[in-house]
Amino acid sequence: MSLIPKSADIKPGETFDLIIVGLGPAAYSAALYAARYMLKTLVIGETPGGQLTEAGEVDDYLGLIGINAQDMIKVFNKHIEKYNVPVILDHVESFRKDGDEFVVKAKKKGEFKAKSIILAIGVKRRKLNVPGEAEFTGRGVSYCSICDAPLFKNRIVAVIGGGDSALEGAEILSRYATKVYLIHRRDEFKGQPIYLENIKAKPNVEIILNTVVTEIKGDKLVKSIVTKNVKTGETKELNVNGVFVEIGFEPPTDFARANGLETDTMGYIKVDEWMRTNIQGVFAAGDCTGMWLGFRQVITSAAQGAVAAHSAFRYLNEMKRKK
Numbered sequence: 001m002s003l004i005p006k007s008a009d010i011k012p013g014e015t016f017d018l019i020i021v022g023l024g025p026a027a028y029s030a031a032l033y034a035a036r037y038m039l040k041t042l043v044i045g046e047t048p049g050g051q052l053t054e055a056g057e058v059d060d061y062l063g064l065i066g067i068n069a070q071d072m073i074k075v076f077n078k079h080i081e082k083y084n085v086p087v088i089l090d091h092v093e094s095f096r097k098d099g100d101e102f103v104v105k106a107k108k109k110g111e112f113k114a115k116s117i118i119l120a121i122g123v124k125r126r127k128l129n130v131p132g133e134a135e136f137t138g139r140g141v142s143y144c145s146i147c148d149a150p151l152f153k154n155r156i157v158a159v160i161g162g163g164d165s166a167l168e169g170a171e172i173l174s175r176y177a178t179k180v181y182l183i184h185r186r187d188e189f190k191g192q193p194i195y196l197e198n199i200k201a202k203p204n205v206e207i208i209l210n211t212v213v214t215e216i217k218g219d220k221l222v223k224s225i226v227t228k229n230v231k232t233g234e235t236k237e238l239n240v241n242g243v244f245v246e247i248g249f250e251p252p253t254d255f256a257r258a259n260g261l262e263t264d265t266m267g268y269i270k271v272d273e274w275m276r277t278n279i280q281g282v283f284a285a286g287d288c289t290g291m292w293l294g295f296r297q298v299i300t301s302a303a304q305g306a307v308a309a310h311s312a313f314r315y316l317n318e319m320k321r322k323k
């Protein structure tokens with residue numbers, strides 16, 4: 001089984017029933033359902049697996065017990081390959097309406113036409129925006145604990161954040177680093193209690209609450225961080241070799257607005273319960289939408305992808321009836 005889906009052989013000028021933009025769990029699930037609805041479908045995405053590529057073991061997807069995330073991506077590829085759904089690895093820059101059709105513009109491969117679109121374009125990692133962060137990115141500052149943890153064997157690291165990513169990250173880093181500081185700006189974590197329990201049982205993890213990081217210092221590599229207690233105002237300098245910024249994600253607001261999509265107050269693509277956006281024939285699914293914000297799971301993204309494909313199928317049937 002492969003990590004990269006089979007690429008597509010597209011004829012010039014071909015019009016698809018549906019173009020799915022993205023290659024995370026929502027996109028794979030939409031592709032599977034679209035294929036089962038026998039829609040002529042094309043998937044255009046950049047990274048097979050999306051954010052799953054940054055996950056370790058996944059044990060909260062029903063039926064796939066304790067599966068390694070890379071194996072999960074391979075299973076997803078295998079499933080859509082079974083239905084011969086064509087996939088193009090490319091970045092979609094924009095889309096526009098052209099009569100009854102949409103024209104989707106990809107960076108490398110140019111324009112593709114479809115009668116409907118599902119956007120499953122995910123989110124981007126949030127930055128701390130403190131001095132030293134940009135300077136030391138890749139030189140001690142990381143945004144992916146799961147990817148980079150082995151590089152910090154026998155080192156001291158700080159993980160910043162209070163959600164599932166930070167808790168999961170601290171747990172993984174505790175297996176490699178001699179010491180892990182888990183720094184959170186409040187006194188309560190929003191991540192799953194099961195992760196917190198695991199961390200509390202680790203003797204090399206120190207939890208620091210009500211604290212923010214105000215600066216990252218070093219020479220060639222990270223050497224320390226400056227922290228500030230938000231309740232007392234006390235500042236401290238901690239010696240660390242690595243800083244893992246795990247403070248959540250930002251929605252694709254600019255892409256959405258530039259293409260005429262309505263966004264919610266947080267900047268996520270606005271969808272109704274059938275994953276319909278404000279543009280008829282354009283649906284959205286997964287992390288890029290405002291649906292179930294604060295509960296982002298592979299299984300919830302997959303559910304949204306399935307619903308979006310079902311809605312695209314219904315929309316295309318209605319269009320046929322109107323003609």
Ligand code: NAP
Nearest residue numbers: 128161162163164165166185186190246247248294295296
């Ligand atoms: P998240 O749930 O949005 O949590 C972000 C955390 O970072 C929050 O605790 C937040 O603090 C903190 N934060 C935000 N901006 C900050 C800043 N500028 N400085 C310091 N702290 C800041 O993000 P996430 O943990 O990356 O998770 C994202 C989604 O993926 C969630 O829905 C999560 O459930 C899901 N996920 C699931 C798993 C899993 O195993 N199932 C694993 C990873 C992620 P506040 O608490 O004060 O807001």
